[in-house]
Amino acid sequence: xxxxxxxxxxxxxxxxxxxxxxxxxxxxxxxxxxxxxxxxxxxxxxxxxxxxxxxxxxxxxxxxxxxxxxxxxxxxxxxxxxxxxxxxxxxxxxxxxxxxxxxxxxxxxxxxxxxxxxxxxxxxxxxxxxxxxxxxxxxxxxxxxxxxxxxxxxxxxxxxxxxxxxxxxxxxxxxxxxxxxxxxxxxxxxxxxxxxxxxxxxxxxxxxxxxxxxxxxxxxxxxxxxxxxxxxxxxxxxxxxxxxxxxxxxxxxxxxxxxxxxxxxxxxxxxxxxxxxxxxxxxxxxxxxxxxxxxxxxxxxxxxxxxxxxxxxxx
Amino acid sequence: xxxxxxxxxxxxxxxxxxxxxxxxxxxxxxxxxxxxxxxxxxxxxxxxxxxxxxxxxxxxxxxxxxxxxxxxxxxxxxxxxxxxxxxxxxxxxxxxxxxxxxxxxxxxxxxxxxxxxxxxxxxxxxxxxxxxxxxxxxxxxxxxxxxxxxxxxxxxxxxxxxxxxxxxxxxxxxxxxxxxxxxxxxxxxxxxxxxxxxxxxxxxxxxxxxxxxxxxxxxxxxxxxxxxxxxxxxxxxxxxxxxxxxxxxxxxxxxxxxxxxxxxxxxxxxxxxxxxxxxxxxxxxxxxxxxxxxxxxxxxxxxxxxxxxxxxxxx
Numbered sequence: 001x002x003x004x005x006x007x008x009x010x011x012x013x014x015x016x017x018x019x020x021x022x023x024x025x026x027x028x029x030x031x032x033x034x035x036x037x038x039x040x041x042x043x044x045x046x047x048x049x050x051x052x053x054x055x056x057x058x059x060x061x062x063x064x065x066x067x068x069x070x071x072x073x074x075x076x077x078x079x080x081x082x083x084x085x086x087x088x089x090x091x092x093x094x095x096x097x098x099x100x101x102x103x104x105x106x107x108x109x110x111x112x113x114x115x116x117x118x119x120x121x122x123x124x125x126x127x128x129x130x131x132x133x134x135x136x137x138x139x140x141x142x143x144x145x146x147x148x149x150x151x152x153x154x155x156x157x158x159x160x161x162x163x164x165x166x167x168x169x170x171x172x173x174x175x176x177x178x179x180x181x182x183x184x185x186x187x188x189x190x191x192x193x194x195x196x197x198x199x200x201x202x203x204x205x206x207x208x209x210x211x212x213x214x215x216x217x218x219x220x221x222x223x224x225x226x227x228x229x230x231x232x233x234x235x236x237x238x239x240x241x242x243x244x245x246x247x248x249x250x251x252x253x254x255x256x257x258x259x260x261x262x263x264x265x266x267x268x269x270x271x272x273x274x275x276x277x278x279x280x281x282x283x284x285x286x287x288x289x290x291x292x293x294x295x296x297x298x299x300x301x302x303x304x305x306x307x308x309x310x311x312x313x314x315x
Numbered sequence: 316x317x318x319x320x321x322x323x324x325x326x327x328x329x330x331x332x333x334x335x336x337x338x339x340x341x342x343x344x345x346x347x348x349x350x351x352x353x354x355x356x357x358x359x360x361x362x363x364x365x366x367x368x369x370x371x372x373x374x375x376x377x378x379x380x381x382x383x384x385x386x387x388x389x390x391x392x393x394x395x396x397x398x399x400x401x402x403x404x405x406x407x408x409x410x411x412x413x414x415x416x417x418x419x420x421x422x423x424x425x426x427x428x429x430x431x432x433x434x435x436x437x438x439x440x441x442x443x444x445x446x447x448x449x450x451x452x453x454x455x456x457x458x459x460x461x462x463x464x465x466x467x468x469x470x471x472x473x474x475x476x477x478x479x480x481x482x483x484x485x486x487x488x489x490x491x492x493x494x495x496x497x498x499x500x501x502x503x504x505x506x507x508x509x510x511x512x513x514x515x516x517x518x519x520x521x522x523x524x525x526x527x528x529x530x531x532x533x534x535x536x537x538x539x540x541x542x543x544x545x546x547x548x549x550x551x552x553x554x555x556x557x558x559x560x561x562x563x564x565x566x567x568x569x570x571x572x573x574x575x576x577x578x579x580x581x582x583x584x585x586x587x588x589x590x591x592x593x594x595x596x597x598x599x600x601x602x603x604x605x606x607x608x609x610x611x612x613x614x615x616x617x618x619x620x621x622x623x624x625x626x627x628x629x630x
Contacts, residue, residue, distance in 0.1 A: 024339050026361060045585040046341060270360040270619035272585040304585035314626045 045304025053085035059153030071140035145179030146236025158187025178239030229276030360619025374468030386455035460494030461551025473502025493554030544591030
């Protein structure tokens with residue numbers, strides 16, 4: 001399988017220029033003190049729509065537009081951040097947009113999709129419904145993670161974090177379907193091969209670890225985690241190829257370590273992040289990542305869209 | 316009364332270089348959409364110790380060190396952000412530090428002062444106790460706001476926000492004792508006299524508005540507000556002089572408008588801020604600030620130290 005190249009990432013950077021937030025890399029001295037490391041965070045919670053998903057969705061649409069013109073509309077399936085990102089991208093380009101969401105989707109995320117002008121369709125069969133909409137209306141389906149253009153869009157995060165500071169010893173990345181870490185690994189390994197890229201999954205939502213262990217992309221148990229942003233039901237073919245080739249390790253954190261790390265991460269950084277973004281801190285605390293004192297470590301904060309009900313549990 | 320000059324601010328910038336966070340000026344498109352303005356936020360919640368107070372305290376200590384050498388120790392009186400900032404500055408310079416706090420101080424803030432190695436002394440008579448400690452031990456008292464060096468330190472915020480974007484039409488600043496707005500006004504009016512500087516106080520903690528109306532620095536009623544960071548019991552002499560000369564207006568927001576603005580501000584910016592930082596959004600929503608559609612407006616987010624009990628009320 002062909003991996004995303006440096007040229008793909010440079011093209012994505014050009015496409016995204018002015019359309020996405022160049023998010024800051026922020027020192028996190030309180031975390032550094034706790035862990036005996038030099039910690040910085042890449043604040044993708046400050047991205048348009050509150051997550052990194054806007055990068056991949058924008059790049060995938062623009063790549064398609066260059067190949068075949070702008071489509072008649074957009075369709076996507078997601079309960080969360082990808083749904084909001086596609087709605088945002090659709091609005092930005094003036095395209096009618098349909099988002100297929102599970103009936104149990106969080107009301108706040110449904111409301112945000114609608115505020116952005118997209119149509120929310122509720123269905124238990126997300127993929128089939130999205131494909132049906134695409135076929136009937138001639139809309140373009142923007143995949144959530146398993147796509148080279150989506151991966152190249154997320155890769156721009158890796159370029160930025162290398163440009164904004166000395167090469168880190170380790171970059172820690174939350175893993176759902178694997179699009180974010182695939183892109184970051186492609187960008188970072190190209191120019192800083194000595195930087196280790198470590199993925200982190202909740203042990204209750206571990207499709208990628210399961211696939212790496214067993215060779216089967218879909219684990220037998222449906223994912224369930226407080227880090228709902230990471231609950232991908234399967235690992236991607238493109239993402240697994242990138243992860244096998246470029247990622248140093250993917251570790252799993254105990255479910256009950258995530259919420260404490262989440263509260264502490266917010267209080268230490270003063271950034272509103274979602275629980276998914278805290279699995280990396282949980283992994284460091286659990287000793288699952290090999291580091292030496294004083295190492296430069298970057299935590300990728302994947303998003304900041306927290307359900308109000310969850311917010312009320314913040315301590 | 317002598318006002319802080321451009322030279323004072325340039326000296327403060329030199330002193331603070333490398334010792335404070337050069338905080339980002341972040342676009343806030345969701346607020347801009349709501350208000351019909353171009354809104355950016357100056358994220359002093361990301362400052363060391365979680366508030367702008369670190370700037371003024373650092374500058375005041377270094378100014379004293381240049382005049383008379385480093386003191387034997389530091390003393391301050393504060394229930395909140397100034398307490399934590401002085402404890403941080405004391406630790407940075409290896410100086411023993413005493414912070415006089417009211418018996419009702421929030422346990423989390425007391426714990427943070429102690430974590431930073433300072434001694435917490437509980438007293439109902441904050442000023443007299445701090446002066447006694449200064450006299451007995453030969454420690455230097457770092458004032459919370461009414462001091463030219465403190466004001467010049469806060470002024471570096473004004474320099475930075477002008478450097479990081481086009482000159483705004485309006486800069487909105489939360490007001491407690493007035494040190495933050497005095498410094499920002501001194502910096503901004505020097506190079507962008509057309510930018511209006513507007514202060515915002517809770518109507519339950521309005522020492523500066525009261526002083527501007529009546530000429531009396533201490534209002535008859537003790538301040539009480541959910542924006543506890545703004546509950547200064549009196550306005551300063553130096554700060555009132557700066558505000559009279561340089562600030563365009565100081566407005567008061569209804570107490571019950573602050574917490575809704577606080578929740579919305581956090582969700583829209585993905586930044587953890589304290590209620591004090593949200594009075595500016597409350598003022599814009601209440602129509603208390605004259606703006607034209609599309610105006611560039613900067614909101615100064617003064618700090619991000621939220622009590623855990625308050626956090627749990629976030630929606």
